[in-house]
């Protein structure tokens with residue numbers, strides 16, 4: 618499918634979204650990832666799955682429902698992209714976790730690892746809180762854009778350097794509700 622988007626403001630160009638990863642492929646990959654996560658954390662009853670807002674909200678929802686484990690869910694919001702397409706190097710915590718993670722097993726769930734700054738800094742910060750285990754999973758990885766030596770422990774799909782939306786991921790806060798991952802093409 619292709620979605621035609623007519624923007625609300627003249628400042629923004631119109632664009633189309635071309636499907637890159639189908640909803641079906643995403644679901645199949647998440648089933649596989651969940652099996653790996655399940656094995657990794659099966660001996661713990663203290664897992665907290667931490668979603669990085671807002672882009673990971675659909676991914677985390679689908680992922681945790683494939684886990685047959687006692688699991689808690691918490692969220693963290695870190696700023697990286699604003700409403701545009703430029704990555705910023707400085708990562709700030711806009712919304713911290715509600716719960717403590719000391720002595721807990723933590724799985725950080727990210728939508729995309731791009732330059733790597735966000736995940737790198739979030740992992741560093743969470744490590745200072747002394748979790749018993751700290752792992753990360755990203756739905757998408759754009760390795761060609763990397764600026765720091767950082768990689769999620771598990772990745773859904775490696776993609777080329779394209780600006781993508783859908784399945785929780787936005788462009789100017791829109792398109793998070795698309796069931797598939799698509800790339801933005803300006804018209």
Ligand code: 5GP
Pocket residue numbers: 672697698704727728729730731732733734735736779780781782786787788
């Ligand atoms: P990093 O700090 O690794 O450069 O950036 C990670 C964050 O940048 C992601 O969590 C995501 O919010 C944003 N990002 C990176 N690539 C894209 C993209 O193609 N589309 C959108 N909407 N956000 C992206």
Ligand code: MG
Pocket residue numbers: 669670671672673697727728729
């Ligand atoms: Mg993000």
Ligand code: MG
Pocket residue numbers: 672698699787
């Ligand atoms: Mg964003």
